[in-house]
Structure formats: C-alpha cells, structure tokens
Amino acid sequence: MDMPRPDAAILSRKAAIVARLQAALPAGAVIHDAAETRAYECDALTAYRCAPLCVVLPGSTEEVAAALRICHAEGVPVVPRGAGTSLAGGALPTADCVVLGIARMNGVIETNYADRYIRVQAGRTNLSVTGAVEAQGFFYAPDPSSQLACAIAGNVAMNSGGAHCLKYGVTTNNLLGVTMVLMDGTVVTLGGAHMDAGGLDLLGVVCGSEGQLGVVTEATLRILPKPEGARPVLIGFDSNEVAGACVSDIIKAGVLPVAIEFMDRPCIRATEAFAHAGYPDCEALLIVEVEGAPAEIDDQLARITAIARRHNPVELREARDGDEAARIWLGRKSAFGAMGQINDYVCLDGTIPVSQLPNVLRRIGEISRQYGLDVGNVFHAGDGNMHPLILYNANTPGELEKCEAMGADILRLCVEVGGCLTGEHGVGIEKRDLMVSQFAPDDLEIQMAVKDVFDPGWLLNPAKVFPLAASEARRAA
Amino acid sequence: MKLMEPETEAQVADAIRDAAGPLVLRGGGTRGLGAVAGDVLSLAALRGVELYEPGALTLVVRAGTPLAEVGALLAGEGQRLAFEPPDLRGLLGRSGDSTIGGVVAANASGPRRVQAGACRDFVLGLRFVDGHGRVLRNGGRVMKNVTGYDLGKLMAGSQGTLGVLTEVALKVLPVPETEATLVLPGRTLADAVAAMAAALGSPFEVSGAAWEGGAALLRVEGFAGSVGYRAEQLQALLAAHGESVVLDPEASAARWAGLRDVAGFAGRAGDVWRIACRPSDAPALVARSGDRATVQLDWGGGLIWALVPEGTDLRARLGVYDGHATLLRGTGGPVFQPEAAPVAALAAGLRARFDPRGIFNRGLMG
Numbered sequence: 001m002d003m004p005r006p007d008a009a010i011l012s013r014k015a016a017i018v019a020r021l022q023a024a025l026p027a028g029a030v031i032h033d034a035a036e037t038r039a040y041e042c043d044a045l046t047a048y049r050c051a052p053l054c055v056v057l058p059g060s061t062e063e064v065a066a067a068l069r070i071c072h073a074e075g076v077p078v079v080p081r082g083a084g085t086s087l088a089g090g091a092l093p094t095a096d097c098v099v100l101g102i103a104r105m106n107g108v109i110e111t112n113y114a115d116r117y118i119r120v121q122a123g124r125t126n127l128s129v130t131g132a133v134e135a136q137g138f139f140y141a142p143d144p145s146s147q148l149a150c151a152i153a154g155n156v157a158m159n160s161g162g163a164h165c166l167k168y169g170v171t172t173n174n175l176l177g178v179t180m181v182l183m184d185g186t187v188v189t190l191g192g193a194h195m196d197a198g199g200l201d202l203l204g205v206v207c208g209s210e211g212q213l214g215v216v217t218e219a220t221l222r223i224l225p226k227p228e229g230a231r232p233v234l235i236g237f238d239s240n241e242v243a244g245a246c247v248s249d250i251i252k253a254g255v256l257p258v259a260i261e262f263m264d265r266p267c268i269r270a271t272e273a274f275a276h277a278g279y280p281d282c283e284a285l286l287i288v289e290v291e292g293a294p295a296e297i298d299d300q301l302a303r304i305t306a307i308a309r310r311h312n313p314v315e316l317r318e319a320r321d322g323d324e325a326a327r328i329w330l331g332r333k334s335a336f337g338a339m340g341q342i343n344d345y346v347c348l349d350g351t352i353p354v355s356q357l358p359n360v361l362r363r364i365g366e367i368s369r370q371y372g373l374d375v376g377n378v379f380h381a382g383d384g385n386m387h388p389l390i391l392y393n394a395n396t397p398g399e400l401e402k403c404e405a406m407g408a409d410i411l412r413l414c415v416e417v418g419g420c421l422t423g424e425h426g427v428g429i430e431k432r433d434l435m436v437s438q439f440a441p442d443d444l445e446i447q448m449a450v451k452d453v454f455d456p457g458w459l460l461n462p463a464k465v466f467p468l469a470a471s472e473a474r475r476a477a
Numbered sequence: 478m479k480l481m482e483p484e485t486e487a488q489v490a491d492a493i494r495d496a497a498g499p500l501v502l503r504g505g506g507t508r509g510l511g512a513v514a515g516d517v518l519s520l521a522a523l524r525g526v527e528l529y530e531p532g533a534l535t536l537v538v539r540a541g542t543p544l545a546e547v548g549a550l551l552a553g554e555g556q557r558l559a560f561e562p563p564d565l566r567g568l569l570g571r572s573g574d575s576t577i578g579g580v581v582a583a584n585a586s587g588p589r590r591v592q593a594g595a596c597r598d599f600v601l602g603l604r605f606v607d608g609h610g611r612v613l614r615n616g617g618r619v620m621k622n623v624t625g626y627d628l629g630k631l632m633a634g635s636q637g638t639l640g641v642l643t644e645v646a647l648k649v650l651p652v653p654e655t656e657a658t659l660v661l662p663g664r665t666l667a668d669a670v671a672a673m674a675a676a677l678g679s680p681f682e683v684s685g686a687a688w689e690g691g692a693a694l695l696r697v698e699g700f701a702g703s704v705g706y707r708a709e710q711l712q713a714l715l716a717a718h719g720e721s722v723v724l725d726p727e728a729s730a731a732r733w734a735g736l737r738d739v740a741g742f743a744g745r746a747g748d749v750w751r752i753a754c755r756p757s758d759a760p761a762l763v764a765r766s767g768d769r770a771t772v773q774l775d776w777g778g779g780l781i782w783a784l785v786p787e788g789t790d791l792r793a794r795l796g797v798y799d800g801h802a803t804l805l806r807g808t809g810g811p812v813f814q815p816e817a818a819p820v821a822a823l824a825a826g827l828r829a830r831f832d833p834r835g836i837f838n839r840g841l842m843g
Contacts, residue, residue, distance in 0.1 A: 072788045114674040115779075138678075159623045170621065172630065173598045188819045194753040195779055196595050197634060197813035198582065198801025199842060200824045204597060204630020208623050225680045229808075248532035254555065254651035296703045303700075351619040356532040383620035384533070423621035431624070438624055442611045446831070447626045452828035465625065 001089070001404075001429050004475065005255045006096035010053065010076055017074050018054050021098070024066040026107070026244050031055040031328050035278075040081065040099045044146070045089040045430060047400060052079065052093035057101045061179055061187060061217040064100065068215065069185035070199050071098050077459050078183070080211040083125065085146040087347060088428025090158060090464060100215060108132050109218065113365055116178055119220045122153035126160075129221060138223040141168035144424065145336070156216050159208030161424035163191030166382035167258040167291075168224070168426065172207040177220035180206060180213075183455045193220055205450060210426050211461045213454035227291035230258065232328045234300055235308045236282035236315030240264065243284035244357035246311045246382045250288065251354065255303050259331050260382035261287040264361065265468055267339065267376035268331070274338030277331030281313040286381065335378045336389070343374075343391035346403050350414030351385045351423035363413055364388055371406040385423035386414070412437050426466045435467055444470050479516040486604065486612055486643040490544040492518055493641065494610035495638060499839040504541060504579025505577035507564070507571045510636065510805060513838045520578050523643060528618065529543040531556060535601065535618050536649050540578025546771070547577050551649055560596045561587030561733075565657035569806055571605040578642040584634030587737040588685040588696070591677065591776040597633035598657040598753060598760070599648045601805040605632060605640035608832030618646040631827070637838045639831040644669035653698040657708045658729035661721045666774070667760045672718040673777040679714055681707040685734045687828040693718070693813060741773060742784045748807025750791050754800035765794050813842050 010017070018032045031037055032054040041049040053076070058064045071078050084091050093099050103305040105121035106128075112118070113136050120129060126147040129140040143162035144150055150160070156178065160171040168174070177191030190203040197203065206213050237243040245258055263271070263285045279285060286308075290300040301318055308316055317323035331338075339345050352360050361377060368375045368390075379387040388410055392403040401432050411421050413429065413440045421431045435444060448466055451474075453459065458474045483489045493500070499515030523541040530536075531554040538547060544562060551557050562585040567574060579585075581603070586595035602616025615628035632639060660673060666688060673686040676695045685696030695715075697707040712721050724732060735741065742749055755763055756778030763772050763781060770791075771784040785791055789809045792802050801814035816824065821843060828842075829837070 028720070059487065112670075112755075112757075113678060114757045116674075116678060133777075137680075149547070159627065161621055161623075166623065168592060169598060170623075173594055174625065181562050184821050188823070189817070192799040193755045194800040195776065196586070196753055198753065198803065199816050199820070200639075201584070201597060201630045202820065202823060202827075202829065204633070205626055205628065207630075208627045225678050228680045251534060252532045252554075252651070254653065256651070292703065293706060295706060296700075299700055299702050351617075351621045353530065353535065353619055355530055380621070385588065385621040418617070419619050420617045420622045420624040422624050423619070424623055426623050427625065435625065438617075440614070443614050444625070446611075446613050447615075447628065448606060449830040450626055450628070450827065453823060454832060 002468060003050065003429070004468065006094055010096040014053055016166060020070050021054065021056055023061045024070060025058060025063055026058060029057050029059065029063065031057070031432050034394045037406060040093060040101070041244065043084040043086040043091040044246035045087055045092065045428065048092050048393055048429065050095055052097050052099040053095065055099040055101055057104050057105050064181045064215055064217050065185040065187055065357060068181055068183055072184045072457070072459065075457070075459070077462055078213045079461050080153070080157070081109065082123065082151030082157065083149050085150040085153065086158065086426065088426040088430040089425050091427040092429055094463060099159050102151060102215070102217065105217060109253060114206055114214065115137065115193055116223050117220050118223050119218060120152060122156065122216045122219050123151050126150050126152060126155055130446050133223050134226070137226050138224050139219055140223055142171045150218050153216050156207050156219055156425035157209065157211040161385065163259045163261065166239055166260060166380070167256055174189070174202060175207055175219060175221045176222055176248045178203060178206065178216045179406070181217060183457065183460045189196045191220065209229055210465050212430065212451050212465060213460070229297060229317050230289055230291045230299045231301065232325055233304060233319065234287040234315065234317040234328045235286045235313045236280040237284045237311065238282055238314050240284045240361040241358035243310045246286065246308055247357065248354055249307045251382065252303055253303060255290065255300050255308055257288045257290050257382065259287070259289045262377070262379055262381035263332065263335060264377040266374060267335055270342055270376060271331040271335050271338045274341055275331050275334040277327055279331050282314050284457060323395055332378070339376050339391065343395040345391050346391040346406050346407055347387065348388045348410055349422045349425040350411045350419055351383070352414050352417050352419035354384045356417040357381065357384070358388070360417060361415060364410055367406060367409050371402060373403060373406055377443060384419065407436055429464060432465060433467050448474060481516065482519045482521065484521070486606070488645055489523065489570065489641055490606045490612055492612045493606055493608065496836055499836050502641055502838055503542040504576030504582070505543065505573040507566050507568065507573050508574040508579055508583050508585060511841045513841050514838065516840065518641065520576060520641070521670055526550065527644060527728060534649050535646065537618055537644065537646040538577050539644050542577050543574040543812045544577055544580055545574060556598065556649045557649065557652050559589060559593040560599055561589040561737055562596065563587045563739070565738065568739045568749060577643070577645060580829050581642060581645050582637045584636065588597055588733055590776050591686060592682065592684045594774040597630050598624055600629040600633050601648055603629050603642055603646065605642045607640045608834055608836060615647065620648060636841055638828060638842045640837065654700045655704050655726050655727050656696060656698040657704050657726065658724040658732060658779045659695040659708055659711055659721045660724060661715065661718055663691055664688070668718060670756060670759050670778040671810060672715050674712060675775045676711055679711065681710050685733055686776060688774040689741060694732065696729060697733065707807050717736060721766045736775060739773070741783050745784060746787065748787055748789055748809045749805045750783045750785065750802050751805055752783060752795070752800060752802045753780065754779060754798055758798055762798060765796065766791060767794060
C-alpha cells in the first residue's frame with residue numbers, strides 16, 4: 001500500500017510548526033518527540049506504520065479550531081484520530097502530517113431522556129455512551145466489536161455498524177447532530193436534537209466521510225429504551241446454501257431479529273478449540289437473536305425454529321436462560337480472538353446481497369485454494385456484511401502481499417455480485433486502490449468534489465478513500 | 478415553457494446537457510414546494526422496476542415509477558416502505574401520481590419516522606444525472622455500505638437542486654401482522670407530549686406518537702400476541718394520563734393515514750408550516766405560534782404541523798430553537814429555513830459543484 005512521499009519542506013519546518021502549535025495549545029497538548037510520536041504510528045491495521053510530524057491532543061472545540069487554523073496556514077496535512085481502532089488504516093499518519101487526537105475530549109455534555117438523546121464530546125468511547133444512560137433504561141444502538149475502545153468520532157467518520165444493526169441501523173441512522181471544525185478552523189453545527197435536515201442533509205454526507213470533511217468534536221446521539229429481554233437460538237446446517245436460504249426465509253417471514261450471525265466450519269473449529277462453547281461440528285452455524293418480553297421472545301423463536309426445521313438443521317438449540325444465551329454468544333464473540341491465536345489474519349468487510357451468500361462462500365473457497373491460504377467466515381448474515389478472515393503468517397516473506405492480493409480478489413467478487421467493498425470498516429488506505437472496481441471515474445469525481453467544498457486545500461486525511469492516482473492533482477495543488 | 482419527458486437515463490442526460498436555461502424537475506407534481514421557473518423536465522416516463530428481491534428486502538426502481546405501483550408490488554409480497562411517505566395531494570391541492578423519485582427528493586417521511594427512520598435512512602443507493610449531464614452512481618443495493626461518501630443522504634431531501642434522480646435502491650420491510658392504536662382523549666398538549674415521551678421511552682416499540690384534536694395517539698405494530706401485550710402495557714404505563722381506548726387494526730390504519738397526510742388541514746384556508754424540533758420544546762413553540770394557529774403533533778412532538786392565517790411569518794414568532802421550519806403552503810416567508818452562514822456556504826459550494834450552471838430548480842433552496 002503506497003502512501004504519498006512526505007513533503008520535505010514541511011519536514012524541514014518541523015520545529016517552527018511545533019512551536020506555533022505549542023504557543024496556541026495548553027502545555028502537554030503537543031507531542032513531538034520521536035519516541036512518543038511512535039505511539040501514533042498506526043491504528044488497528046498494524047501492517048502499516050509511519051510516525052507523524054507531531055501529535056496534538058486538544059481538550060476543546062476551540063483548541064481543535066486553533067490547531068487546525070495553524071495547520072491550514074502552514075499547509076500541513078492533518079490526520080484526525082479517535083481511538084485508533086480503524087481496521088482500514090483510517091488513522092494512518094504520513095511523516096509530514098499532524099495527528100489530531102480527540103481522545104481527551106470524552107465528556108458527556110447533556111443527557112435528555114424525555115427527548116431520547118445524549119450529547120457527548122466525540123472522543124468518548126462507544127460503550128461508555130451506553131454506560132452513561134443504561135441506569136435510566138436506555139442504550140446507544142450501534143455496537144462495533146471494538147466498542148470498548150473505539151471513539152464516537154471514529155464511529156461518525158466510518159459510519160460504524162455492529163452486530164445489532166439489522167434492527168437498529170448503523171451510526172448514520174442514530175446520529176442527530178454534530179459540532180465539527182473545518183480545516184480552516186471554522187466551527188459548524190449540523191443537525192441538533194431534532195430529526196432530519198431543514199436544508200441539504202450535510203450531516204448525512206459527513207457521517208462516513210472518514211475524517212476528510214472536518215473534525216467532529218461533539219455529537220448528539222439518539223438513545224433507545226432497552227428491550228425487556230433478548231434471547232438467541234443456535235442453528236447448525238450441513239451446507240452453506242441451506243443456511244443462506246434459511247436466513248432469507250427468516251427475513252421474508254416478517255420476524256425482525258436484532259442479529260443473524262453466521263460462522264462457517266473453519267471458524268467453528270477454531271472457535272471450539274479456543275473457547276469450548278459446545279458448538280456442533282457442522283458446515284454452517286447461525287445465531288439468531290430476538291428481543292422483547294418473554295412471551296414475545298417465545299413467539300418469535302417459535303416462528304424462527306419452525307422455518308429452520310423446514311431446512312433440516314443438524315442442530316437447533318434455544319437458549320432457555322441467560323447462561324445458555326451467553327454460551328451461544330461465547331463462540332461468536334471469541335471468533336476473532338480464536339482465529340488470531342492460530343494465525344495472523346486479515347479481516348475483510350465486503351457486503352453482498354443476502355441471496356448471493358451460498359454462491360460467494362463457494363467462490364471464496366475456490367479463491368482460498370487457488371492462493372493456498374485458509375479462510376474462515378464469520379459475519380452478519382442478516383444484512384450480507386461478510387467478514388472473511390484470511391489466515392497467513394506475517395513472518396513468511398511475501399505472505400502479507402499474497403494475502404492482500406487474495407483479499408482484493410474476494411472484494412472484487414463482492415462487487416461483481418452486486419455488493420460493495422466495505423460494509424462497516426471503511427475504505428481508509430486498505431481498499432483505497434480498489435475503489436475503481438466499484439466506481440466509475442465520474443462517480444469518484446463527484447465524491448471528491450464534495451471534499452473540494454469542505455476542504456479546498458485537501459489537507460484533511462488526504463491520502464485516504466480515493467485512489468492516489470485519482471486524488472493526486474488535488475493533493476498536489 | 479417546454480415540457481420534456483425523457484424515457485431513458487441517457488435521454489435525461491441529453492436533456493440536461495442541451496438545456497439552455499433553468500429546469501423545473503418534476504416527478505408526479507404532487508409534493509414539490511415553492512415556485513420555480515423554467516422548462517419542465519418530467520421524470521414520469523422513466524419508470525419500471527429494475528430489481529425486487531423480497532428475501533433480501535431490496536427494491537431497485539426507476540425514479541418516475543408511481544408510488545402507488547411500488548406500494549402494490551410490495552404489498553403482493555407482504556412488504557412496504559416503512560418510512561410511510563405522506564400523500565400531500567389533499568393538503569397542497571394537487572393531483573397526479575406521486576413518484577418514488579419525488580418521494581426521495583423530498584425525503585418524504587411519515588409518522589413511523591420516529592421509530593423506523595426517515596426516507597433517507599432507507600436509501601441504499603441511487604443513480605442521478607448532475608448539472609454537467611454526467612450519469613453518476615452512489616451507494617449500491619446492499620444493506621450495509623460505507624464505500625465512499627454517502628451521497629444518497631445528500632440527494633435525499635435535496636428537492637432536485639443537486640441533480641436529477643434516475644434510479645433509487647431502497648430497503649423495504651415486512652408488513653407487520655397487525656396493529657393497534659391507543660387513544661387518550663381530552664389531553665392538553667403538554668400532557669400529551671409527556672405521555673408520548675413516556676411511551677417512546679418505554680420498551681414497547683411505539684411506531685407512531687401523535688396528538689390531534691386533543692387526543693394523544695400511540696401505535697404499536699407486530700405479531701398479534703405482541704401487539705396485544707404492548708398495548709396493555711402502554712395502557713398501564715400511561716394510566717396517570719387518563720383512560721385510553723384501543724382502536725382496532727382497520728380504524729388504526731385509517732387514523733394514521735389521516736395523520737400522515739395531514740388530512741385535517743386539507744381544504745382549509747391559511748398557510749401550512751412543518752416544524753422539526755425537540756419534542757419537549759413543542760408546547761412552548763406552539764404557544765409562540767399564537768392563538769390563531771391550529772396544530773397537530775407527530776413524532777412524539779418532534780414534528781409540529783401548524784395551520785396559521787395567510788402571510789403569518791411563523792419563523793419570526795418561533796424565534797431561536799433547536800430545529801427548523803418549512804413553509805409547505807402559503808406566503809409567510811421563504812420555503813426553507815435560512816441557515817447559519819458557514820452551513821449556507823457549504824450548501825452553496827455543493828450546489829456550485831453539482832450544478833454549476835444553477836439550472837436545477839433554481840433558487841428553491843438558496
């Protein structure tokens with residue numbers, strides 16, 4: 001994955017740039033020592049690393065604006081960073097950039113239960129948003145698996161999803177407003193505590209723009225009343241096709257589960273060896289979770305198991321209590337860890353039409369044999385968001401490159417069957433150069449035109465999302 | 478004034494490239510706001526279903542497809558557009574067939590918006606032609622997609638000022654088995670807002686919360702057992718707000734269709750405003766609207782429909798609050814809420830990029 005060559009003129013002005021930032025920000029808010037900036041050299045896509053010119057950690061919207069004004073005046077690129085959990089390299093620095101970390105801004109500004117929203121500083125972690133409201137019986141719905149660590153700022157930037165978005169939607173469906181600082185230091189407010197835009201829906205395009213349009217410093221989030229209860233059922237099948245057909249039938253039947261998770265045999269085996277969740281050794285396994293009062297749950301599970309039985313499952317296990325529910329989820333929740341224990345892996349994130357599940361799983365198997373690298377599949381089947389895990393050995397020279405090439409083939413397959421490159425992780429640097437397989441040049445041009453409006457100098461996270469060749473003229477201008 | 482009715486996307490692009498002046502974009506002509514001048518570009522002939530996969534909850538249709546046709550197709554599979562697009566013909570005194578492209582361009586969302594989301598939340602992808610005459614594609618047809626910028630949100634509700642929609646991909650949902658509506662009669666506005674907040678803050682999945690003619694209305698939908706249970710729980714929860722009665726499914730559906738379409742204001746003289754706000758601000762905002770305003774509330778109070786004497790500058794009366802007001806019918810001010818300078822500058826910048834000649838519904842949104 002190439003990154004642009006750092007600007008030598010900026011590197012040579014490091015001392016002056018750091019001094020200006022230090023003068024404008026409180027003591028301790030600027031990190032420039034090479035030993036300390038290394039902590040910011042990568043995000044969760046750890047294969048790529050580069051220490052930035054320096055790091056700023058502002059404590060308020062005003063300080064963010066002050067830092068951005070200086071970087072704007074100096075012509076220095078800025079890479080915004082939430083908690084650094086991006087799997088796509090969204091927060092990967094370049095040597096000539098200032099990393100703007102928002103993690104110190106983690107407070108709750110306002111909670112309003114009558115109007116069902118919370119306003120937080122954007123550095124607050126996802127899970128602690130729910131933590132702030134759960135005593136009153138509320139929660140914040142988007143739940144990416146990194147929710148213990150990831151920041152709302154990053155969730156907004158990547159339009160993060162999670163396991164429960166089948167029912168509750170992703171970040172953009174739960175975001176009411178933001179305070180955002182543009183690259184030139186202008187502070188703008190989009191949305192608020194009300195629903196929908198009075199003019200153009202700028203909030204809708206900011207969410208998912210991967211930190212390229214502005215730095216989000218505050219967010220107003222919709223909170224929802226917690227359901228009375230939830231219970232999963234585990235269903236095992238001896239074929240991926242049948243499991244896929246079962247998913248489709250459940251969706252068609254009008255039951256709206258909160259989650260339908262899917263694991264294939266390689267994943268089930270690795271997980272069993274690691275977590276001993278008692279999963280059956282079968283080709284495909286579904287975990288379907290429903291919510292409501294006990295009787296409502298019984299009713300929905302009865303409908304789901306009736307549908308599943310028509311597909312002759314090899315295993316059908318309903319959770320009767322909290323312990324059994326936890327055991328059913330245990331394997332799914334430790335799947336990534338289990339796979340990570342046996343190998344290094346790359347986690348893909350393509351989405352496909354649900355009807356294509358069996359076909360795509362079969363073709364992933366073929367691609368796996370062709371490259372000689374194993375794949376485990378564990379994903380959100382209800383919405384077609386796949387997470388193939390390609391296993392490789394980082395210590396074997398050339399294997400990462402082989403793994404990336406294989407991942408690119410799988411993602412192109414997702415696009416070919418009517419899907420997309422990324423369902424919830426974002427493009428970052430990881431899928432940047434594959435964008436041409438999903439979009440025509442004009443489709444990318446109109447997206448870049450949006451960035452032109454928000455950040456005419458292309459200083460904010462400039463080397464992400466768009467293929468470097470496509471954005472080159474703008475970045476060089 | 479010329480009328481153009483392209484039948485293909487390529488013809489739409491040609492018409493835009495060849496346009497000598499401003500264009501008025503029209504779907505079915507049932508919900509467009511404000512007065513714009515120019516040659517009419519009608520999308521009504523660009524119709525048809527590209528793809529419908531009930532098992533994937535996915536529908537892809539050309540922009541000029543009538544909403545009624547979409548509704549009938551979905552109903553055949555027991556599905557629907559969950560965002561409940563209003564039929565504003567009565568309110569706005571229009572005739573014709575609403576099109577799906579017009580619905581998306583207006584981000585037209587009804588009572589269920591409070592629970593299920595707005596039209597913009599169901600747009601999976603779209604195709605449109607920009608002011609250069611370029612055919613562009615964004616999003617896709619899958620449920621989760623963060624590949625590139627989400628222009629579907631930007632186009633939804635852009636009222637045809639950024640480009641001409643030619644095709645939209647929408648998420649559809651199953652029609653629930655049944656529904657019921659709790660009616661709490663004789664409630665003051667403040668009490669109704671409190672009751673609706675309690676209901677929407679409960680785990681009973683309220684899919685509509687409105688106040689009209691002194692009655693608070695709360696809808697639940699789902700399987701029969703669930704609906705019965707939740708209606709009962711809500712009655713208990715709201716006992717302090719007075720006795721309630723439960724409408725059967727047919728009466729419930731009819732009542733919400735009327736609320737959705739603001740049928741109560743149809744045919745009555747005056748200006749009609751639509752105000753989005755924080756639900757708990759609704760009582761104060763209604764008070765500021767003056768004695769001569771007739772109001773009904775939706776979205777638990779987060780949406781105020783106000784009928785006021787013609788020419789009333791309601792925005793001036795409302796002052797500063799968290800929200801915005803749109804003038805649907807009448808003369809009391811600009812149609813869309815003026816925006817703060819930096820936001821207006823961004824919007825103007827986007828318009829200049831998407832429509833450099835300023836030919837799409839010129840002047841409508843600024």
